[in-house]
Amino acid sequence: MKKHHCCVCGKIPLTRNEIGLTKKLIEMETTSFYCLDCLADFLEVDTDFLLERVKEYKEQGCQLF
């Protein structure tokens, strides 16, 4: 699988959760990925909120996580 990097801070590699969240919360077909911190910053939420979403998506059986 191709390694993605954070388009803001350059963190590499991104975790499966970070990639999944970017797709879910920004755009499925996005080519710009964010690490957890930068995604939280971009969406103006805190990282706990994002981690809660990950938990929810996992519980729903989402294939991205």
Ligand SMILES: [Zn+2]
């Ligand atoms: Zn970043």
